[in-house]
Amino acid sequence: MSNKKMITCFVEALGISEEDVVNTLEYNSIPQWDSVAHMQLIAALEEAFDIMLDTDDIIDMSSVAKARQILQKYDIGF
Amino acid sequence: MKSIEDIFQLDSPYLLTKDQKKKMLDPYLHDLDNLHYEKCISYRKIVDAIPGGRNKQSDLYLPVRLFKNFDLRSISSDQILKTLTSSGTTSQQVSKIYIDKITAINQTKALVKIMQHYIGKNRLPMLIIDHPNVIKDRTLFSARGAGIRGLWTFGRNHTYALDNEMNVDDDAIDAFIEKFKHQKSIIFGFTFMIWKYFIQELEKQGRTIDLCNSIVFHSGGWKKLQDDAVDNETFKSKVKQLTEVSHVHNFYGMVEQVGTIYVECEKGYLHAPIFSDVKILDPATMKERPHKQSGVIAVESILPVSYPGHRLLTEDLGTVMGEDDCECGKKGKYFLIHGRLKKAEIRGCSDTYAVE
Numbered sequence: 001m002s003n004k005k006m007i008t009c010f011v012e013a014l015g016i017s018e019e020d021v022v023n024t025l026e027y028n029s030i031p032q033w034d035s036v037a038h039m040q041l042i043a044a045l046e047e048a049f050d051i052m053l054d055t056d057d058i059i060d061m062s063s064v065a066k067a068r069q070i071l072q073k074y075d076i077g078f
Numbered sequence: 079m080k081s082i083e084d085i086f087q088l089d090s091p092y093l094l095t096k097d098q099k100k101k102m103l104d105p106y107l108h109d110l111d112n113l114h115y116e117k118c119i120s121y122r123k124i125v126d127a128i129p130g131g132r133n134k135q136s137d138l139y140l141p142v143r144l145f146k147n148f149d150l151r152s153i154s155s156d157q158i159l160k161t162l163t164s165s166g167t168t169s170q171q172v173s174k175i176y177i178d179k180i181t182a183i184n185q186t187k188a189l190v191k192i193m194q195h196y197i198g199k200n201r202l203p204m205l206i207i208d209h210p211n212v213i214k215d216r217t218l219f220s221a222r223g224a225g226i227r228g229l230w231t232f233g234r235n236h237t238y239a240l241d242n243e244m245n246v247d248d249d250a251i252d253a254f255i256e257k258f259k260h261q262k263s264i265i266f267g268f269t270f271m272i273w274k275y276f277i278q279e280l281e282k283q284g285r286t287i288d289l290c291n292s293i294v295f296h297s298g299g300w301k302k303l304q305d306d307a308v309d310n311e312t313f314k315s316k317v318k319q320l321t322e323v324s325h326v327h328n329f330y331g332m333v334e335q336v337g338t339i340y341v342e343c344e345k346g347y348l349h350a351p352i353f354s355d356v357k358i359l360d361p362a363t364m365k366e367r368p369h370k371q372s373g374v375i376a377v378e379s380i381l382p383v384s385y386p387g388h389r390l391l392t393e394d395l396g397t398v399m400g401e402d403d404c405e406c407g408k409k410g411k412y413f414l415i416h417g418r419l420k421k422a423e424i425r426g427c428s429d430t431y432a433v434e
Contacts, residue, residue: 028159028179028182034160035227036213036227039227039230039231046234052200052201052234053201054199054200054201055190055193055194055199055200055201055231055232056190056199058231059186059187059190059231
């Protein structure tokens with residue numbers, strides 16, 4: 001459930017397809033995941049999970065795997 | 079090149095005193111001297127052309143205008159993550175700054191460390207004194223758009239204070255104040271925009287708003303405000319009078335040094351963070367001037383690995399007012415900016431390479 005929600009956030013914020021949202025996908029490794037899209041992603045995740053990420057989280061969120069880790073920090077189970 | 083990760087682990091970018099800072103920065107700057115000499119052909123040619131050559135490399139501050147004339151990069155084209163551009167105010171030619179992944183990460187981390195010092199780790203409600211379209215077009219990396227994008231990370235509930243016709247958006251501001259009443263918030267904009275489209279407009283309308291507990295960050299220079307004879311003191315007192323904000327921080331930065339910003343403390347001085355040092359040079363001889371004497375500002379930075387931007391000569395005039403002993407408590411150098419250097423004043427090495 002959470003995983004699906006997270007993937008939807010990536011799909012919508014970055015404008016990529018579901019199959020592209022894999023653990024190894026990294027920030028700045030594709031043109032769609034640039035700094036502007038990153039902020040949209042943050043906003044999408046915050047809204048979907050009703051959390052507020054701090055600045056360190058935003059910087060640390062350097063891959064899909066890392067995003068999941070950070071969300072777990074906010075008691076979101078995967 | 080050693081990773082600069084340990085510097086990012088420091089609690090604050092303003093902790094180290096003169097000797098500690100020098101000891102920390104020098105090895106990195108030396109590595110960057112070697113790296114860029116090796117990887118950037120144009121830079122190498124410049125180093126080889128100066129009297130003393132490589133032995134004097136650490137005295138070479140690359141004039142920022144060279145980024146307009148030459149493709150100065152130390153990475154291959156497939157490593158370019160993004161190219162930052164600035165048209166500058168006096169020239170049509172555009173500076174091109176090539177950023178790779180590592181440099182981008184360094185820049186972001188440095189900016190985070192600096193900003194966290196002033197606002198903490200939590201993101202704060204953010205009122206942007208500009209219009210919403212300024213960041214819409216991401217191919218248009220305008221200075222204003224880039225600045226807003228840079229500080230965006232530190233905000234939440236981003237609200238634009240102006241509409242697309244540059245009028246004060248009363249509804250947006252009222253809603254912001256209502257929602258975050260007396261919460262700590264960030265108000266960000268370019269100095270000129272805040273003055274002309276926000277403060278002067280409020281004054282014209284005879285309106286005051288209550289944004290107390292907010293912090294204003296602004297940048298972009300005073301040049302456009304000189305006609306109105308607005309200096310930092312006037313700016314601050316008007317902001318306080320019309321918006322109740324007493325924490326107002328100007329900051330100095332440049333596209334050639336993204337990530338490093340020099341933020342004004344409560345005593346009114348700009349501070350060099352640990353990632354960077356500032357020197358004041360005599361524009362005629364390029365020798366460093368003692369504190370409290372004005373000259374052209376040179377900046378050193380350990381962030382850029384993708385372009386030779388680790389020792390730069392700016393086109394701004396300033397004065398270092400002291401080091402480690404600012405009344406605000408921050409260590410490192412603190413300084414003031416006096417405006418742009420007139421072209422005729424530049425001699426020495428910048429003249430040698432100027433191709434205008």
